[in-house]
Amino acid sequence: MMNPVVKIDIPEVKKLYSGKVRDLYPVDEEHMLIVSTDRISAFDYIFPNGIPGKGVILNTISSLWFKNMSFIKNHIVEDNFSNFPAPYSNYPELFKDRSVIVKKTKRIDFECVARGYIIGSGWKEYKENGSVSGVTLPSGLKMAEKLPETIFTPATKADIGHDMNVSIDILKETLGNKDTELLKEMTIKTYEYGRSMLEKTGIILADTKFEFGYYNGEIILIDEVMTPDSSRFWDLQKYEVGKSPVSFDKQFIRDYIDTTPWDKNSPPTPLPEEIVIKTAEKYGEILDRIKNMFN
Ligand SMILES: Nc1ncnc2c1ncn2[C@@H]1O[C@H](COP(=O)(O)OP(=O)(O)OP(=O)(O)O)[C@@H](O)[C@H]1O
Ligand SMILES: [Mg+2]
DSSP: OOOOOOOOOOTTOOOSEEOSSEEEEEOSSSEEEEEEOSOOEETTEEOSSOOTTHHHHHHHHHHHHHHHOTTSOBOEEEOOGGGOOTTGGGOHHHHTTTEEEEEOOEEOSEEEEEEEEOOHHHHHHHHHHSEETTEEOOTTOOTTOEEEEEEEOOEEOOSSSOOOBOOHHHHHHHHOHHHHHHHHHHHHHHHHHHHHHHHTTTEEEEEEEEEEEEETTEEEEESOOSOTTTEEEEEGGGOOTTSOOOBSSTHHHHHHHTTSOOOSSSOOOOOOHHHHHHHHHHHHHHHHHHHHHTO
């Protein structure tokens, strides 16, 4: 296997920011470059080793969605490496196929989550109090069951610590009614579009997380879109209500972690080779299906 790209440094420019997966680089006043590395994180910790090719896969998947969703404005300015400016154009081994040039926005500090099925933190909350992020759900739902309608369950983007589900009222307090309703509408619409597209390729899009930002006073879609890092992708053929679904996404890593003694509160040890290979395969499979879907 090729070496994973986990750390990017070039002498000509100083990066603006390094996230768990992406690094941001300056372009000009209004634009920046986002490069998706091969880093993988779980429970907010980055693993010391990466998944070779993961960044390329994530970047390609997001670009395909952005390009095919004319109903929503997004941050992309250039996704073709051949048109990138120097110094980035001098480093194809670091930036090619894994970077985009985007509009710099004022990020909205909430994760906009849409759920069509009940699982994960939503399932946990539902079992405790019958609701998720303040949305009351019908009683008697089973694990992984499809919801009667898509719900909007925002979460805080915590600088330190884990993100927390919050009610829509918290968004209204910070962003106002109008923009909150707009976010909800865009989140549900984009999720439902993605879900209906993916269904044709045998994938259930159980839930997904979007990020938005303000650009010239307008709310636009930023960051990554409907990737296996930001979404739950289930195998439609193996789906059964009441059972933990077979997934193509990061859940595979989380399930592996549950078999290890890691406490999720300290830097983790490297992922074993077989888990790295398996994860690369799952991500690759998703990319192939999405590519075919848009063909
Ligand atoms: N167009 C944009 N304008 C402003 N910020 C953006 C834009 N697109 C993405 N971002 C931000 O760039 C960063 C991408 O890095 P990455 O996805 O690795 O972050 P992360 O570790 O998941 O999360 P965090 O957002 O908590 O740093 C995120 O902080 C994201 O909010
Ligand atoms: Mg992110």
